[in-house]
Amino acid sequence: MRTQIGIIGAGPAGLMLAHLLQRKGIESVIIESRSRMEIERTIRAGVLEQMTVDLLNETGVGERMMKKGIFHEGIEIRYNGKRRRIDMHHLTGGKYVTIYPQHEVIKDLIAARINAGGKMFFNVSDVCLSGLDTAKPNISYLNESGEKEEIICDYIAGCDGFHSPSRQSIPAEIRKEYQKIYPYSWLGILAEAPPSAPELVYAHHEDGFALHSTRTPEIQRLYLQVNPEDSIDDWPDERIWEKLRLRLSTEDEWTLIEGPVIQKNIVPMRSFICDPMQYGRLFLAGDSAHIVPPTGAKGLNLAMADVQILAGALFDYYASGETGRLERYSEICLRRVWKAERFSWYMTSLLHRHRDYTPFDYQIQLAELDHVTTSKAAAQSLSENYVGLPLEFEEQPLSVI
Template identity: 85%
Template sequence: MRTHVGIIGAGPAGLMLAHLLHRKGIEAVVIECRSRQEIEKTIRAGVLEQMTVDLLNETGAGERMMKMGMFHKGIEIRFNGKRHRIDMHRLTGGKNITVYPQHEVLKDLIAARVKAGGEMFFNVSDVRLSDLDSSEPKIHYQNENGEREELICDYIAGCDGFHGPSRQSIPQKIRKEYQKTYPYGWLGILAQAPPSAPELVYAHHEDGFALLSTRTPDIQRLYLQVNPSDSMNDWPDERIWEKLRLRLSADDGWKLIEGPIIQKNIVSMRSFICDPMQYGRLFLAGDAAHIVPPTGAKGLNLAMADVQLLAKALHDYYAAGETERLGRYTAACLRRVWKAERFSWYMTSMLHRHHDSTPFDYQIQLAELDHVTTSKAAAQSLAENYVGLPLELEEPSLSII
């Protein structure tokens, strides 16, 4: 089987890339190790930057999002019992964030792919890549019937996540990886309850960090900072609610609305970047190339930025034989990725309780929280990063400073 672009992975990066390429008349085939049902039912977080919302709408995949999504003009930061609102809409000239779960985005993109008649193969296994530095790179895999398949491509997009085979196919001698593991994890729960607040609440407390988010008018998503070595046996429901009440508490009488916990899990937190994001005719996008801690809400949005750049570069090649954008794909992506990593690190460091910090360190942390909630310039910087920096299609030629 032959195609222009072979896409490994049917997550946000892979499906959006296939959608963008179809709109430009470029043929693509998507392969995925999971089933369609598993992809559409795995509940994941979903805070969308303005750029991602605009992209879904501009490409005809945003109709359900505009009906079901929750549009927030700000976030709230709590510490020392006080509530502070960052008005992102005002500070960024009218930009918002949209709370719309990732699995709903995937449903929309799969539906768009089906409507377009695009090829997708689920439940594949034993995926291998070969001839990446040739004009005919290949993807070898086993289909859901157990038969071996070979997909001959012009280009391959590795959108297969951190554990997929694409990144490992870049020779180790040219692959530089940057990593940071944080000394805490997040315990996340889904609870059947109405919203306790109109917008996301980020809470710093002496006992640890907490985040109040939402999924639907009836399902709420909440997180607690925990030890990454904890197990779910360490966290019965009663203890979870006790810690959430403590860490989210405010001295103005605000109350947390509780309900039955229908899902809970613990995830570790890390930052990761692979440089380069390309080798021969293989291009990485999304979690295959970079991981961010969830505090900055950047993971899905970085994937969407990557594939916009890649789709434009591939269009240059198929429309005019131009490869200049393809050649600088890594540099264009990593400029944005490193800024997102910086912001995610900043939010994580500012909001979490560092139990090995000195009293001096802790007072500096509180001073930073006070600064960002009282200085317009500091709040504006946070807001601009949170709603999403502009997608730079060209290398900046002049500094604005």
């Protein structure tokens, strides 16, 4: 099989890249190890930055999002029983975030791919990349019938997640990996209940962190900080609700609306970056290149930024033979990635209970919570990062007087 761009992975990064390329008449083939049903039904968080919302709308796949999404103009931060709202809409000149689950984004992009007649193959295995430093890189794999297939292309986009063969195809001697493992995990639940708050609630408590999010008017998503050694068996439903009531409690006796728990899982917390994000004719995008803790809500949005940058560089190449942006893809992406990692680390450090903190450390953490929720400058910085930094292809330093 011959195509211009071979794309490994049918997550948000791979699907959006194919969608952007198709709109410019550039051919691509997507391969995915999971089934279509599995990726469309795997429920994942979805806090979309303004940039991501605009991208989906501008490329014709935002109709369902605009009907079903929930638009938030701020967030609430709780600590010491206090409730303090950060008005991101006001502080960022009218921007907001949209709650629209990742699997719904995937459904929209798959539908667009099918409508455009694009090639997409599910349930593949034994994916292998070769010839990355030649003019004809190659992807071989076994199709769902167990037969060997091969894709010869101009470029390969590795959008295949953290455990990707794509990243492992970059030689170890030139691949530098940065990682931080956090000393806690998140226990997440889906509950059949109406929302208890109009916007996301981030709660710091001496007992640990909690988050009240939402999925639909009938389904809520809630999280608890737990020990990384914990298992689901350690957390019966009543214990979960007890801890949520405690950690989300306020001085004004706010009430948490409870309901049947229909799903629960434990998610480890880590930060990860691969540098470089390219090698020869291979380009990494999304989780194959970087992982952020979910506290900053940046994972899907970083993937969308990566593929916009990559698509723009590929447009240059196919329109005029210009390879400048392709050669600088990793450099351009990593500036944004490190800023997102910094913000996600900051939010994680700000809100979680750190068991190794001294009494002095803990009081500094409370002072930071007080500062960010009472200082306009601090709240504006948090808001600017939360709704999403602008997508910049070149460095734009501030003027210094």
